[in-house]
Amino acid sequence: MSVLPAFGAYAEPTTQEQNLYNDLRAEFEKLTLPKKDVSDVLRSFSEPLVISFPCDAGSLYSSINATVQTKLAKFDSTLSHNEGTTTGGIYVWKCSIMISGGKMTINCNNELMLNSDALLKSSEKDPSVKQAEDLVVLYHEFLHGQLMIDAIKSNDSWRYNTCNNPINEDLDYSYTDADHAIINPLQTEFASKLIKNIGGTFQMEEIAPSETSSGSFSKMIGNLYDYPEYVKNGISISARSYNIADIKITSQKNDIIISGTLSDKTKTGIVWLYIFGKPAPEQEDKNESVQTQAPDVQQTVIPTWIRSNAKWWADGTISDADFVLGIRFLIENNIMIIPQTSQSATKSTDIPYWIKNNARWWADGMISDSDFVLGVQYLIKNGIMHVGHPQTKAQMTSSSSNLGYVNVMGETFEKPQYQQTLVQITGKVVDFKTGTYVILTITKPDLASFELKGMLTNKGDFTVPLTIDSNSPSGRYEILAKYNNVEIGTTSFIVN
Numbered sequence: 001m002s003v004l005p006a007f008g009a010y011a012e013p014t015t016q017e018q019n020l021y022n023d024l025r026a027e028f029e030k031l032t033l034p035k036k037d038v039s040d041v042l043r044s045f046s047e048p049l050v051i052s053f054p055c056d057a058g059s060l061y062s063s064i065n066a067t068v069q070t071k072l073a074k075f076d077s078t079l080s081h082n083e084g085t086t087t088g089g090i091y092v093w094k095c096s097i098m099i100s101g102g103k104m105t106i107n108c109n110n111e112l113m114l115n116s117d118a119l120l121k122s123s124e125k126d127p128s129v130k131q132a133e134d135l136v137v138l139y140h141e142f143l144h145g146q147l148m149i150d151a152i153k154s155n156d157s158w159r160y161n162t163c164n165n166p167i168n169e170d171l172d173y174s175y176t177d178a179d180h181a182i183i184n185p186l187q188t189e190f191a192s193k194l195i196k197n198i199g200g201t202f203q204m205e206e207i208a209p210s211e212t213s214s215g216s217f218s219k220m221i222g223n224l225y226d227y228p229e230y231v232k233n234g235i236s237i238s239a240r241s242y243n244i245a246d247i248k249i250t251s252q253k254n255d256i257i258i259s260g261t262l263s264d265k266t267k268t269g270i271v272w273l274y275i276f277g278k279p280a281p282e283q284e285d286k287n288e289s290v291q292t293q294a295p296d297v298q299q300t301v302i303p304t305w306i307r308s309n310a311k312w313w314a315d316g317t318i319s320d321a322d323f324v325l326g327i328r329f330l331i332e333n334n335i336m337i338i339p340q341t342s343q344s345a346t347k348s349t350d351i352p353y354w355i356k357n358n359a360r361w362w363a364d365g366m367i368s369d370s371d372f373v374l375g376v377q378y379l380i381k382n383g384i385m386h387v388g389h390p391q392t393k394a395q396m397t398s399s400s401s402n403l404g405y406v407n408v409m410g411e412t413f414e415k416p417q418y419q420q421t422l423v424q425i426t427g428k429v430v431d432f433k434t435g436t437y438v439i440l441t442i443t444k445p446d447l448a449s450f451e452l453k454g455m456l457t458n459k460g461d462f463t464v465p466l467t468i469d470s471n472s473p474s475g476r477y478e479i480l481a482k483y484n485n486v487e488i489g490t491t492s493f494i495v496n
Contacts (some may be wrong), residue, residue, distance in 0.1 A: 017116045
């Protein structure tokens, strides 16, 4: 009889580690989200999992009998996935092999370790997001166990090699997926479903070494207007990264920027972004603000983040045209609501100095919302800004399929001489994954074409702004929308 010994001695988990595991497992087992079945590894915590199978005639051994058990163990800080981030958990396979009478017996006393210090430390993230992240850590480690169990139960290659390899060659542990080739997409899909389940949007970004300068990078990954369902109150973004150190999320104007440094400069970094709409102000505050406003602007609703736009404009960071386009977009999409204002039929391009002063004072809190709205109303009345009605189906032209549709608000647009016109392209994908994109191919009247990318919301909707200026050719613009290289619809509009 010969024996291949197991690994080192078992260490009992701390009380903190045990309590954390109990809480996370209880939450994990409540989930009804579709995911890979990990019931075998879960069962191995309470009872031995026994798997037996015969070897083919002529094999080195006649049969294999494997027993798998798992225990929670004290976290070992010397072990790590080596991904450039703090390790949240580890699943360790610890198997001993015994040969007797030509039969192989495998006894696996595996250990799950949770880094409670890392998982329980204070975080700026919303508690529900933090809980989702911790559940992903637990699922990740369960997968390291389940994938190997799957191989023992039914993988012909693993069974053949085990039946025919001498004992001194040990077991083939490659099916634990130490490189995460299988686990990464599984846990990404799981995380996306968890974030969607709590009302957010999940987005994944990859940072290739070629996109960096000596490992450092700064990348625009979206725009505030990509999330029309959130922009009324602003958005909140948090992130989890792999192979990236010092990850930061910042904004420039309305663009969303991520930056950091690859821990391993030869490997791609991955960023998970969790995007949520900020809660609306408390009703008591709304009522109080309404009571202090003048009667003609009681219906005014201005998201607080617009102050940044106003300040940038007043400081000269963004142009007059950018400011006007931004305000018009907000009004036409019911994000900023102002009283009905008659519009001039003529066009003007001169913005009085006092409106810019108003914007600066309003951004600094020196004047009220109603005073700021007076300036916006002036722009509309004097033809400096032309605002369309909020989007309705009657104003759209489109074709669609059972996979989704694409719309454009309005059929005809006048080419501006001294400013830009914003064309809103919207639509929906029926069968989609949160955090993915729809690709729009725009073909201009001169047959030149280009592509725009629109990120899908947690409802499958997308909104993509397209600007028309004095250099845009006149004629019909054709729009083709595709998702995963499959056409979902077409639409068009005319520029005169």
